[in-house]
Amino acid sequence: MKILVCISRTPDTTAKISFIDQNQKFNPDGVQWIINPYDEWYALVRAIELKEKDPSTIIHLINIGNNENEAIIRKALALGGDEAIRIESNSDDPFFIAQQIASVAKDGYDLVLTGKETIDHNGSAIGGMIAELLDFNYISLATKLDIENGSAVVGREADGGEEKIIAPFPLVISCQKGMAEARIPNMRGIMAARTKPLKVMDAVQSESFTSINGFDLPPAKAGVKLIPADTPELLVKLLREEAKAI
Amino acid sequence: MSVIIIAELSEKKIKKQSLEAISYGVAIANQLGTDAIALVMGESDEILSSIGKYGLKKVIHQKQIGTMLSDNKLATKFIAEICNQYQAAAVVFSNSLLGKAVAPRLSVKLRAGLVTGAVKLPDTTNGFNVRKSVFSGKAFADVNIKTPIKIISLNANAFEIIQQSEAPAELIESSIEIGTSTLNIIETKKNEGSVSLADADRVVSGGRGLKGPENWGMIEELAQALGAATACSRPVADSNWRPHHEHVGQTGVAISPNLYIAVGISGAIQHLAGVNRSKTIVVINSDPEAPFFKAADYGIVGDAFQVMPKIIEAVKNLG
Numbered sequence: 001m002k003i004l005v006c007i008s009r010t011p012d013t014t015a016k017i018s019f020i021d022q023n024q025k026f027n028p029d030g031v032q033w034i035i036n037p038y039d040e041w042y043a044l045v046r047a048i049e050l051k052e053k054d055p056s057t058i059i060h061l062i063n064i065g066n067n068e069n070e071a072i073i074r075k076a077l078a079l080g081g082d083e084a085i086r087i088e089s090n091s092d093d094p095f096f097i098a099q100q101i102a103s104v105a106k107d108g109y110d111l112v113l114t115g116k117e118t119i120d121h122n123g124s125a126i127g128g129m130i131a132e133l134l135d136f137n138y139i140s141l142a143t144k145l146d147i148e149n150g151s152a153v154v155g156r157e158a159d160g161g162e163e164k165i166i167a168p169f170p171l172v173i174s175c176q177k178g179m180a181e182a183r184i185p186n187m188r189g190i191m192a193a194r195t196k197p198l199k200v201m202d203a204v205q206s207e208s209f210t211s212i213n214g215f216d217l218p219p220a221k222a223g224v225k226l227i228p229a230d231t232p233e234l235l236v237k238l239l240r241e242e243a244k245a246i
Numbered sequence: 247m248s249v250i251i252i253a254e255l256s257e258k259k260i261k262k263q264s265l266e267a268i269s270y271g272v273a274i275a276n277q278l279g280t281d282a283i284a285l286v287m288g289e290s291d292e293i294l295s296s297i298g299k300y301g302l303k304k305v306i307h308q309k310q311i312g313t314m315l316s317d318n319k320l321a322t323k324f325i326a327e328i329c330n331q332y333q334a335a336a337v338v339f340s341n342s343l344l345g346k347a348v349a350p351r352l353s354v355k356l357r358a359g360l361v362t363g364a365v366k367l368p369d370t371t372n373g374f375n376v377r378k379s380v381f382s383g384k385a386f387a388d389v390n391i392k393t394p395i396k397i398i399s400l401n402a403n404a405f406e407i408i409q410q411s412e413a414p415a416e417l418i419e420s421s422i423e424i425g426t427s428t429l430n431i432i433e434t435k436k437n438e439g440s441v442s443l444a445d446a447d448r449v450v451s452g453g454r455g456l457k458g459p460e461n462w463g464m465i466e467e468l469a470q471a472l473g474a475a476t477a478c479s480r481p482v483a484d485s486n487w488r489p490h491h492e493h494v495g496q497t498g499v500a501i502s503p504n505l506y507i508a509v510g511i512s513g514a515i516q517h518l519a520g521v522n523r524s525k526t527i528v529v530i531n532s533d534p535e536a537p538f539f540k541a542a543d544y545g546i547v548g549d550a551f552q553v554m555p556k557i558i559e560a561v562k563n564l565g
Contacts, residue, residue, distance in 0.1 A: 013496055014515050017384040037497060094360065095353065116346075119382055119496065119519075123362050128318065128350025137429060138318055140347040157491075159256065159343060160442040163316060164433035177497055178490060209359030213375055213388040224529070224539050229548025233560035235528065238544060240564065245505040245526040246448070246472060 001057045001147065003047045004105050006114040006126065007076050008036040009069045013119060019215045026120075026215070035072045038115025040079070041182040042175035046145055047113055048080035049180055054147070058082055062104055064089050064097050070198065077193035078185035084198045092121065093208035098129030103204045106134055110169040111152070116141050116176040127174040136170045143178030249275040250329055251302075251338045252345070253284045256445065258291045263340040263402050263445060265300065270367070270405040271338035272301035274398075277370050278335055284415070285328055287311050287321075298415030300408065305415045306332075312424040315344065316431050320424055322351040327422055329356060334395060341399040342444070349399050358395035365404040368396075382496055382519035402444070403502045403525060437491055446475035448505040449524075451494060453479040455510020455531060455550060459487035464554040465509060471561040477501070479511045495520035509550050513538020530554070 011017070012032040020027045035044070044061070051057040061076050061084040063069050073084045087100045105112045112131075117124040124140075131138030143162065144155030152167045157176070185193075227235045239246045251271035253264040260268075268284055275282035281303035286294060294305045306328060314320040325348065329337060337352065339345035341363050353360035365386065366377040373390050376398055380387045443449065450469040452462060462476075469476045476492060483493035494501050496516040502523035509530045511517060518541050521527070529542040532549050539545045546553055 011381075013519065017381045019385070041497070094350070098350075098354070121380055121387070122378075122382060124346045125350040125353070125360055125362055128347065129354050131319075132322065132351040132354035135319075138347070138351065139429075140318070141343060157343060158316070158434065161434065161436040163431055163435075165316070166430040166432055168428055177493070207357075209353065209357070209391065209393050210361065211390050211392065213390050215380070216377075216386045216388070218384075218386065221541060221543065224542040224545040226539075227544060227546050229546055229553055232546055232548070232553045232556045235544055235546060236557060236560035236564065239505065239526070239528070243505075243526045243543065246561070246564070 001050070001054060001111065002109050003050070003057060003059050003111045003113060004101075004109045005039070005044050005047050005059060005061050005081065006101055006112065007039045007044065007061055007063050007072065008115070008118045009033050009063065009065055009072045010036045010118050010120045013037065017217070019217070023214045023216060033072060035076055036115050036118045038117060038119070038176060040076065042177065042179035043113035043115050044076055044079060044081065045180035045183055046175060050145075050147060051080065060085065062087070062101055064091070064100050066090055073198060074193050075185060077196045077198070078189040079183060080189065081196070083196060086198065086200050087203050088200060089203040091203075091208060092212055093210050094123050094125040095129060095209045096206045098126050098133060099206035100203055101126065102130045102133040105130060110171070112136070112172040114172070114174045116174045124174070127172050131172040134170070136172050137167050138172045139165060139167060140174045141176050142173045143176060145173060145175070145179060247278070247280040247335045248332045249278065249280060249282045249336045249338065250332060250334045251282060251284045252325065252340070253286045253297070254340060254342060254344055255286065255288050255290055258289060260286070260290070260292060260297060261340070261445060262407075262447070263342060265407045266402070266405045267338050267340045267400050268297065268300045268302060269408045270400050271336070272408070272410070273367055274336050274338065277368065280335060283332055285325065287314065295414040295417040298413050299411060301410035302415040304418055306418045306420050308420040308422060310421060310424065313427045313429070313431060314424050317427040317429050318347040318351055320427055321348045322355055324422055324424060325352055326355045328420070329395070336396045336398065339397070339399040341401050345399040349397055353397050356395050356397070357393060358397045359391035359393040360397040361389045361391060362399045364398045364400050368398070379523060382500065383522040384519065401502055401523065403504055437489070441469070441473065441475035443475045443477055443492065443494070443499055443501060446501070446503050448472050448474035449477050449494070449501060449503045450474045450507045450509070451477035451479065451511060452482060452509050453511030454481050462488070464550070464558065468507070468554065468558050468561065471558055474505070479517055508538060509554065511538060512536045513541060
């Protein structure tokens with residue numbers, strides 16, 4: 001089993017979001033960068049668990065970005081990836097990025113794992129695009145993944161419930177909560193990660209379908225209207241007459 | 247040319263989120279000077295031509311869907327065929343489970359730029375620019391789609407449902423052959439609870455401040471009185487007080503209902519990331535320093551056990 005895990009670099013979940021250059025660029029000042037939590041906690045950790053069950057499993061990591069991303073790639077290697085590939089590009093077009101991953105994934109991978117979305121762009125687009133580019137099946141928003149008798153057994157969120165699916169390989173899966181529990185790299189992993197291969201490749205030629213013109217922050221909330229605790233029924237009146245929410 | 251809107255069914259009825267997508271698609275058709283067409287997949291017991299009242303010219307109904315709704319490869323092939331047949335200039339999905347599964351594939355197949363999680367009508371004064379939610383609701387990005395065909399998925403509660411006229415739409419029964427799937431769906435399970443969290447217009451949510459699962463009666467009672475779904479914070483799901491599918495927040499479900507009532511939730515930044523797109527936020531917490539009050543529209547600093555029964559009673563008296 002050869003697994004390709006897609007990892008993206010995102011600001012920490014508690015990072016203050018602001019923009020610079022006339023709202024054209026994210027302000028990286030004082031921001032801590034992390035592996036996108038969905039990619040790390042669910043996709044990567046589940047891949048590592050599958051390798052623990054079957055040590056012949058090979059886990060490769062792929063990241064699209066510049067050399068600032070190498071810290072989070074080393075962390076992913078410390079958690080348990082075998083090798084990593086970084087494709088040099090600063091594109092934020094999902095189609096361009098999916099093309100880059102597909103150009104690697106086509107070479108003998110059985111399984112491509114992504115997080116359900118990144119916490120910065122909230123796109124939820126890369127997995128489906130890779131699958132279409134390679135004509136693979138795609139299971140989105142998976143909550144469980146096992147390998148039994150040469151097939152993937154996948155649980156996924158469905159309308160108002162869950163579905164359990166048996167799928168042949170090759171396969172692309174986007175992963176979310178339920179798949180695995182977050183881990184912390186141990187010292188042995190951190191030491192080993194230093195010497196694991198990290199290959200840097202140029203981007204393949206690709207079109208971009210979209211570009212980001214700029215960013216904006218939502219208008220500040222007017223401030224909370226406090227209702228005295230001894231007259232909570234006033235809340236219901238305000239929700240009906242003022243907020244028109246009920 | 248046309249704008250195709252993917253309208254989803256739940257219990258054989260068009261979903262509210264799809265009516266929003268229809269209204270949004272009709273508005274885009276007006277911008278582009280073309281017709282809006284809804285595509286309905288599956289058996290419906292609605293009079294489908296009647297959804298013409300939202301401004302649709304045509305409704306295409308494909309009754310035989312096979313396992314297309316669970317196999318995005320088949321759904322993509324089918325939708326692409328319809329898009330080609332009706333020369334789609336734009337395709338509108340809801341940013342739903344189906345939208346997330348199919349829209350990215352369709353983007354590749356039609357070589358059409360995709361924006362997911364749109365919150366506003368496109369700005370077409372200079373190109374085709376779509377505002378979408380980013381950084382888990384903490385910001386917006388304006389994204390330019392450069393391809394001739396555009397694909398957009400619309401966030402829940404981001405666009406109002408607008409009735410245009412009483413004119414029925416032309417109903418076209420489609421019977422395109424759906425291929426066979428290589429996926430084998432061996433089990434389908436429905437979650438308990440009457441209102442699904444993702445589709446809910448109102449949500450009542452409880453946190454650690456409620457002290458234990460035995461105190462969830464009041465959350466359920468208020469939810470029932472409001473026709474709302476129930477939800478919880480992460481520590482509550484992690485302690486197994488409530489099922490994991492009820493967990494809203496950064497790592498759980500992200501929701502954007504019209505009304506979100508948080509009881510005994512302090513409002514950690516990761517929780518806010520999952521709920522900050524809600525239209526009206528109410529926070530009930532005994533700690534006046536709870537960070538959630540800063541993100542709330544209405545708040546009560548008080549003991550939930552004292553306050554909630556009175557709120558439930560007042561809601562029941564609304565009639």
